[in-house]
Amino acid sequence: MNGHVLVAVMTVACTAAAGPYEVRLAQPAGEDAGSKGSRLWGSVRVAAADEAERAECARRVAGRAPESREERWPEGTSWPASPWDVRSVRAGGELRARDGLAMGNDGGVELASPGFTRPVVMHGDKMVAATVRIRCDARPGLYVVHWNERGRPVKVWARYRVTAAAPGCQDPVATPRPAAARRAAPWLLGGATALAAAAGYAIRRRRGNTTLRPW
Structure with a gap:
C-alpha cells in the first residue's frame, strides 16, 4: 500500500495456456478469512506463446526478486492497520x-x-x-x-x-509482572489469615483461664 492507493504486481505463470482468466480478491493465504469469500475483481487474457518464449519466460522469472508484501500506510495511522503494515x-x-x-x-x-x-x-x-x-x-x-x-x-x-540500536542503548531493568504478584497474593493472604486465627484462638483460651503458649 502506498498512501491511499492499493498497488500489486502479479506474474503470469510461464506455463499458463492462452485464453482469459478471472482475477479475484481474497484473504491472503495463511490468514484468518472468517466469513469473507473471494470476489471477482477483474480479468486478464494470456497471449499464445511457443516453446522458446516459454523457456525465456522461465529464465526471467527465476532471476526475479520476490515481490514485497509490506504495506506503507499514511503517517498518523494506528499500527497495525493490517498484518503487513510494517x-x-x-x-x-x-x-x-x-x-x-x-x-x-x-x-x-x-x-x-x-x-x-x-x-x-x-x-x-x-x-x-x-x-x-x-x-x-x-x-x-x-x-x-x-x-x-x-x-x-x-x-x-x-x-x-x-x-540498528542507538549507541549506548540499554534495556530497562525487568520488574515482576502483575500476574505473578496476583498469583502470590492468595498465599500471603492465607498465611496472614492463619496467623490471625491462631492469635485469636490463644486469646480466647487465656480468657477462659487456660494457660496456652502459642509458640
Whole structure:
C-alpha cells in the first residue's frame, strides 16, 4: 500500500495456456478469512506463446526478486492497520499497538514477539492497546507479532522492521509482572489469615483461664 492507493504486481505463470482468466480478491493465504469469500475483481487474457518464449519466460522469472508484501500506510495511522503494515523502529525503541474489538476483551490478549523485551497484555474498553519495547540487542530485520487470546489459536497479528540500536542503548531493568504478584497474593493472604486465627484462638483460651503458649 502506498498512501491511499492499493498497488500489486502479479506474474503470469510461464506455463499458463492462452485464453482469459478471472482475477479475484481474497484473504491472503495463511490468514484468518472468517466469513469473507473471494470476489471477482477483474480479468486478464494470456497471449499464445511457443516453446522458446516459454523457456525465456522461465529464465526471467527465476532471476526475479520476490515481490514485497509490506504495506506503507499514511503517517498518523494506528499500527497495525493490517498484518503487513510494517513500521520501522530502532532497537531499544517503542511502538504503540492498537486494535478495535467489538467486545473490548480488556486484559484477554497478550502480544509476543522475538524482538520484544517481554510479552505485553493489551488493555482498554472498545479499543485495546499496549506499548511494546524492542530489545537493544534485536538484530535488524523483519519480525512478527503473535496474538495470544484465551480460548483461540495463536495467530500472526502484525509485523515490524527493526533498525540498528542507538549507541549506548540499554534495556530497562525487568520488574515482576502483575500476574505473578496476583498469583502470590492468595498465599500471603492465607498465611496472614492463619496467623490471625491462631492469635485469636490463644486469646480466647487465656480468657477462659487456660494457660496456652502459642509458640
